[in-house]
Amino acid sequence: MIPDWIVYVLAPLIGSFLGVLIRRWPTGRPVVYGRSCCDHCGTRLGPRDLVPLVSWLAARGRCRHCRAPIGEFYPLVELAALAVALWAGTFDSGAALWLDCLLGWALLTLAWIDAEHLLLPDILTLPLILLGLAAAWFLRWPPLVDAAAGAAAGYLTFRLLALAYRRVRGREGLGTGDAKLLAAGGAWLGWQALGDVVLGAALVGILWFVATRPPARSDETPVAGPAELPFGPALAISIWVVRLYGPFLG
Numbered sequence: 001m002i003p004d005w006i007v008y009v010l011a012p013l014i015g016s017f018l019g020v021l022i023r024r025w026p027t028g029r030p031v032v033y034g035r036s037c038c039d040h041c042g043t044r045l046g047p048r049d050l051v052p053l054v055s056w057l058a059a060r061g062r063c064r065h066c067r068a069p070i071g072e073f074y075p076l077v078e079l080a081a082l083a084v085a086l087w088a089g090t091f092d093s094g095a096a097l098w099l100d101c102l103l104g105w106a107l108l109t110l111a112w113i114d115a116e117h118l119l120l121p122d123i124l125t126l127p128l129i130l131l132g133l134a135a136a137w138f139l140r141w142p143p144l145v146d147a148a149a150g151a152a153a154g155y156l157t158f159r160l161l162a163l164a165y166r167r168v169r170g171r172e173g174l175g176t177g178d179a180k181l182l183a184a185g186g187a188w189l190g191w192q193a194l195g196d197v198v199l200g201a202a203l204v205g206i207l208w209f210v211a212t213r214p215p216a217r218s219d220e221t222p223v224a225g226p227a228e229l230p231f232g233p234a235l236a237i238s239i240w241v242v243r244l245y246g247p248f249l250g
């Protein structure tokens with residue numbers, strides 16, 4: 001059995017990798033070699049430059065070589081990955097904690113990419129579905145039948161909704177990425193939790209919409225809000241909360 005503290009030590013390192021994934025995957029730059037050089041001056045970064053959080057703090061957020069500001073993005077993702085692990089650690093230990101973290105880190109990455117690019121890459125959602133099914137197979141949590149039904153029902157629900165929306169409004173409302181993410185939620189939580197996940201995501205989505213809506217001006221007709229809202233972050237938060245706190249509809 002691997003002791004739980006290892007997950008907290010690894011979390012910021014994994015956060016570094018997730019940062020590279022978030023920054024590079026949508027632009028098609030290679031992810032495998034990680035953040036190997038300064039984006040500004042191109043100097044190769046050594047181990048000293050890549051210690052999560054510590055390097056950034058020590059160099060006061062600047063490149064050690066060219067002094068260009070690095071920005072808060074990497075330390076933020078590293079902190080977020082650590083927060084996911086600590087949050088999960090207040091609920092679970094052992095294998096369950098590792099699984100929580102795998103799910104949480106994947107959701108964090110998906111939410112971040114979707115918020116920036118309106119994109120939920122298959123390369124993340126599809127493995128997440130398989131991992132949920134595998135966890136159900138080995139740990140029976142939830143039972144495999146419930147997990148498989150959850151994945152199928154999650155995908156079909158959102159695809160049917162998207163088709164209906166296109167019929168009525170004549171444009172796309174929900175992407176197939178959202179359907180695959182809900183399928184992942186179904187695989188991890190079982191079909192019984194899908195109602196909670198969708199309701200929770202709708203609530204988060206409404207809050208997000210209100211929070212990011214530009215302020216209404218009196219000389220204008222009501223503001224319609226942004227044309228396209230990423231739904232992935234709301235879904236990701238909802239899946240995470242239902243995973244840790246359990247379904248709230250009973």
Ligand SMILES: [Zn+2]
Pocket residue numbers: 038039040041042043063064065066067068
């Ligand atoms: Zn530099």
